[in-house]
Amino acid sequence: MRVLIAGATGLIGKPLVVALLQRGDEVQFLTTDDQKKNSLQGAQGFYWDPKNHFCAKEALENVDVVINLAGTSVSLPWTKKRKKDILQSRLDTAKALKLALKHQDHKVHYIGASGISGYASSYSLNYTDQDQTYGSGFLAEVVRQWEMATHQGHKKNVHTAAVRTGLVLAKNGGVLPTIIKPIKYGVGAILGSGKQWQSWIHIDDLVRIYLWVIDNHFTGNINAVAPKPVTHEKMTQVLAQHLRHKLWLPAVPASILRLLLGERSSLLLDSHWVLPEILIQAKFDFKFGKIRQAIADLLR
DSSP states (O other): OEEEEESTTSTTHHHHHHHHHHTTOEEEEEESOGGGTTOSTTOEEEEEEGGGTEEOGGGGTTOSEEEEOOOOOSSSOOOHHHHHHHHHHHHHHHHHHHHHHTTOOSOEEEEEEEEGGGSOOOSSOEEOTTOOOOOSSHHHHHHHHHHHHHHSSOOTTEEEEEEEEOEEEOSSSBTHHHHHHHHHTTOOOOBTTSOOEEOEEEHHHHHHHHHHHHHTTOOEEEEESOSSOEEHHHHHHHHHHHHTOOOOSOOBOHHHHHHHHGGGGHHHHOOOEEOOHHHHHTTOOOSSOSHHHHHHHHTO
């Protein structure tokens, strides 16, 4: 199988490339730097310029699967310019690939990354893959437009899927090192009420979910989260216990976080109780279904 990846050098892209190569798939990737076409061992790079909606046509020739993981990080301060970049980078990459795919007549499986932040924040409601109601706020609007760009406007030979990803836990990137740092220095604390739900996924299981989506020719939206979400308080306590540090500081009030971070405080305070119903029904084998399993593996 020939797979083309945009965002191949990111948190998800790197281990996904390795997993695909290990099982014998042919991997190609897109890069905005023409000098980095050979930067990933075992994979072939092609130049693209998503801002100008350009993607080399030869990158799509005889490709079976296209995976779009590209997009500006949401973790940096949300200035007016960066908010525009966060949204536009996702729309531009999707459009560039869509235009390139119009030149292909063979069947292609297009898989776009997405996020559970599209769901409305709630302490009491849980969401399954079938829920289509988007929440309010900046990130929810990003997800809404992102998924529209994934699913709409393709030729009939292109079948689409959106992977709604939860909080990705990984050893060398993502949110985990950021959460751990203050705990290690003895200044860890619960943020807000601590009752906000955090639907998470171990990076290894996330890579395996992408492989499952490919192998099962899945189309539509799918929740890429572990089957047992936890509250922010629970996750913080598990991390502190594993690191053998006490949480002696009082909780940081939500009002203070909103004052310090503004709109971006939603990353810490929003509550998303999300269930991977499709994967559960398919009896997907989560290697790290519980938070203690995941933390123990990543911090060993």
